[in-house]
Amino acid sequence: MSKINLDLNSPNVLKLAWLLSNGQIMLLTSTNKEKTINGIITLGWCNPTSFEPFLVIASIGSGGKETGDRAYRYCYSLINETKEFGINVPTPDLTEAIVKIGTSHSNEVDKFKETGLTPLHAGKISAPLIEECFLNVECKVTDQFITGDHTVFVAEPVQVFVNDDLIVDGRFSDKYVNKNNQLHMGDFVSMWNAW
Numbered sequence: 001m002s003k004i005n006l007d008l009n010s011p012n013v014l015k016l017a018w019l020l021s022n023g024q025i026m027l028l029t030s031t032n033k034e035k036t037i038n039g040i041i042t043l044g045w046c047n048p049t050s051f052e053p054f055l056v057i058a059s060i061g062s063g064g065k066e067t068g069d070r071a072y073r074y075c076y077s078l079i080n081e082t083k084e085f086g087i088n089v090p091t092p093d094l095t096e097a098i099v100k101i102g103t104s105h106s107n108e109v110d111k112f113k114e115t116g117l118t119p120l121h122a123g124k125i126s127a128p129l130i131e132e133c134f135l136n137v138e139c140k141v142t143d144q145f146i147t148g149d150h151t152v153f154v155a156e157p158v159q160v161f162v163n164d165d166l167i168v169d170g171r172f173s174d175k176y177v178n179k180n181n182q183l184h185m186g187d188f189v190s191m192w193n194a195w
Contacts, residue, residue, distance in 0.1 A: 003120075003136070006160040008054065012167070016160065017048040019135070019172060020056065020087070025098065025183040028058060029086040030078035030106075031127040038119065038128055039106030041075035042098055044184070045150075046087060055154055056139060058085065062151040074107045079153055083141040084125040087157075088133035091181050097132075098183065124158045134176055136161040 006012055020026075026046045030039040045059035061073040062080075079085045090098060097115035104111060112119050112128075119128035122138050129136040139155035146152075166176055175181060 002164050003131075003161040004164050006162050006167075008157060008160060013054050014051065015167075015172060016137075017051060017054065019177070020089075020137075021047050022182070023184055024089055027088040027090055027098070027101065027130055027133065028060075028075060028079075029088060029127045029129060030075045030082065030084070032078055032081055033126075035126060037078065037107060038110070038112060039075040039078045040101050040111040040115075040117075040130070041073060041106070042102040049154065053156060055142070055156055056087065056137070057152050057154050058087075058139075059147065059150045059152045061149060062146065074105050076151060078106070078127075079141065080144075080151070082126060084127060085139050085141070085153070085155065086122060086125060086127045086129045087135075087137040087139060088130040089135040090130075090133050090183060091176075092183055094132060095183065120161075122159070129161065134163040134166060 006016065026043050028041050028043050031037060043058060047057060049055050049057045060076045062076045097117055100115050101111050104114065118131035120131040120136060122129050125138045125140065137157045138159040139157050141153050141155045143154040144151055165173055
């Protein structure tokens with residue numbers, strides 16, 4: 001599937017905000033300043049928070065560690081270091097990879113290699129994106145605040161790539177908005193033995 005750039009200054013941004021706010025599982029990608037560790041985290045707490053300017057939030061477990069040193073979610077440390085991340089929205093065909101991502105740590109295993117996912121070069125951030133995901137959003141952190149054992153990162157999307165079949169005749173394709181082609185956190189609770 002080829003990717004196209006979605007213009008962030010077009011009416012499609014409103015459509016993008018609605019698509020990102022339906023509670024789907026997202027895979028956030030990150031890297032360290034040296035680009036020697038690429039992180040991927042499965043995230044359910046990621047949503048748009050503003051239309052003007054267009055902003056998103058991602059809430060990631062920090063364990064209350066403001067510095068980012070050895071946070072219990074390693075991707076938190078990477079994002080805290082670089083102030084950027086990629087949002088990647090998967091479809092059900094990536095379920096096996098998502099289970100592996102959610103049960104390992106980025107500082108212990110190369111999650112791209114472990115899952116067979118393909119790093120996609122980002123244009124405006126250092127972190128790679130995920131080729132197999134139908135929607136990729138490059139984000140730069142503009143603010144962050146601690147909410148208990150999580151940190152909420154507020155970020156501005158700076159570039160968006162979508163599969164070329166995402167928008168058909170000015171509308172999002174049923175292939176991607178159909179609930180049967182989406183993943184939600186409840187789909188993974190039992191797979192991860194969360195309780």
